[in-house]
Amino acid sequence: AKGKLTKRATVPLAHGYDYLSLDPTGRYLLGASYFEGHVDVYQLNPQGLPGKVVATRFEGRDKAHSVRVSPNQRFAYVPYVKDQNALYQYAFDAKTGALTPLDPPQAPVADDVGPRHLAYHPRKPLVLFSNEQQLGVSSYRILPDGRLELVHLCPAPGADPQPGLAASDIVITPDGRFAYASVRGFGKELNAVYGYAIQTDGKLQPLGKTDTDTIPWALALSPSGRTLFVSATQGGTLTAYQVQTDGGLQETAKIPWGKDFRDLVVTPAR
Structure with missing residues (x-):
């Protein structure tokens, strides 16, 4: 294989994302929006294309800079930079893609x-x-x-x-x-x-x-x-x-x- 990329589709997204990641199973695409602050989860169809948003979180702040699901598929974490300076922690439902805030919802950040x-x-x-x-x-x-x-x-x-x-x-x-x-x-x-x-x-x-x-x-x-x-x-x-x-x-x-x-x-x- 020569590594050449072939365009398959153009898919509309709910927000503009600065970071995208796949969950470990490759069934979900997660996006973090820097300017808007939303974190969205898309279910992927059998062809690997994102469909509808199955979960979204908005914590009332912008500058969300990444999101990744843990290797055991149980949790997800979202850090925020600059003046927001925060780290949110969630339970991740591998069956539905849902993100549920943990108690407390934020991890300690200096x-x-x-x-x-x-x-x-x-x-x-x-x-x-x-x-x-x-x-x-x-x-x-x-x-x-x-x-x-x-x-x-x-x-x-x-x-x-x-x-x-x-x-x-x-x-x-x-x-x-x-x-x-x-x-x-x-x-x-x-x-x-x-x-x-x-x-x-x-x-x-x-x-x-x-x-x-x-x-x-x-x-x-x-x-x-x-x-x-x-x-x-x-x-x-x-x-x-x-x-x-x-x-x-x-x-x-x-x-x-x-x-x-x-x-x-x-x-x-x-």
Whole structure:
């Protein structure tokens, strides 16, 4: 297969989304709306196309930045950035797609953190968030009832929160050993990916940073976890880094790309 994409359909959506994700079974598409604040769940038809909205949540605030269902298909979490600075936690009904707020509906978030994107640990009941305003990473333990318990708020070493700096994406390697989160410099010199070793207790050990081209927006790992891909929105590049055994990153390839290149997805070879 050459990886060529073929357009199948244009589907109207209920809101404009800054983030889309599939539940682990691939039966539902979830969307988070930054400007409107809605979180919607669509059921997918047998052809994989979204149909009607089967569930929606609106918590009276905007700047919802992502939504993902937990690997066990029981819970979903929605972080809010900037002045909203919140993290909502829900029970997810895999039969209907419904989102039901947990008690309490919000997980604890420190001031000026701005949780943005999330990644689940492949084996432990842990979920990590990139923090848009704090610039580092938050580690939460997922309790049996789905509530989140903060384990560690880890700063990005040498990255002082200030206007013009904002964290973006986060990924965890398939073996669960390392996490990577990117920091973007809007008019600033700092553009980098920060590495973290995930300890057995869920705390994070910073590994240092790898400089990138301007505005590292999206991160994606190869299925093996041995290669990290980084999109540079203003730099106009897609760069591949080898994930070394100690968690360090070594640039291996770079190709030019159009500017405003945001997201990327890596699929297994067929």
